[in-house]
Amino acid sequence: MSQAPIELKGSNFTLSVVHLHHPEPEMVRKALQDKIDQAPAFLKNAPVVLNVSALESDVNWPQLQQAIASTGLYIVGVSGCKDDDLKRRIGQEGLPLLSEGKPQKKQNKAPAQEIKSIGVAPESAKTRLVNTPVRSGQQIYAKNSDLIVTSSVSAGAELIADGNIHIYGMMRGRALAGASGDRQCQIFCSNLSAELISIAGEYWIMDQIPADFFGKASRLCLQDGAMTIQKLF
Known part of the structure; x- marks a missing residue:
């Protein structure tokens, strides 16, 4: 048929x-x-x-x-x-x-406890773990949590997390940490060959990644508001 x-x-x-x-x-x-x-x-x-x-x-x-x-x-x-x-x-x-779905019921809290923060993941949030390759065209979002990918990330794939991002395989796609604005977030790559790396809106495209770190184990974070990179090992 x-x-x-x-x-x-x-x-x-x-x-x-x-x-x-x-x-x-x-x-x-x-x-x-x-x-x-x-x-x-x-x-x-x-x-x-x-x-x-x-x-x-x-x-x-x-x-x-x-x-x-x-x-x-x-x-x-x-x-x-x-x-x-x-x-x-x-x-x-x-x-x-x-429709964005039914809103969650708010718990009754004392006024002093009603503190809103932007970009900080709740301590109770679980880390999102992905054990399969992330293919081109796929997008994975870790809301209010870190994202860990134990396999490779293809070009054209996109990782987004409100927290930190860890990639243990080849990283060829795009990684956007601190998507809610948390400038303390970091990105850890075992093999950095990304199309784009971003933390809280600050970003590098592939051509901006220093040649000494391209394809290497690297750690990215923000220092004084600017993207910085260090060797992971």
Whole structure:
């Protein structure tokens, strides 16, 4: 029997979500462009979801959408929309309305305990361990935890972690540690041949990796806000 021309399967993808807190298109455009300029290799032409839960119904949606698209970001959907009129206008622009899932129930805490931190993984978070090769086109994200890959990472593959990243095989893809902004994170590679290395938005592309460290066991971290590299062994 010949194979069917198409097949539908469920899958998971990691997408950046832009939470919009202001309705002014130019202000949003400038803020996004500043973020992209900080990490162009990570954000340039990236697919994103827009969360509009903080916007009022009278927002000029076509202008806002155009301002965001002018930065080069690809809007693949909109989440958090509760206003029926805004939903209608978003639909007229051809964008799907997405659900980010049910929020977790908040535990009751005393006010003094309600401390929010950005980029610091909870101590109880488990490390994500990957024992298989990471192929080209694959993306692995370790949310609020470190990421350990015991095998090789092919060119075109991407590792993202809110914590540290450890790669024990050949590293040819992209590794982005401290994705939530934790500048204390580090990257450890047994064989560094990466397309891109990034920590909290600071990054090197392949040509910027010092020749003495290329293909060698290396450790990368931030010192005084700049990417630095050391021999691992």
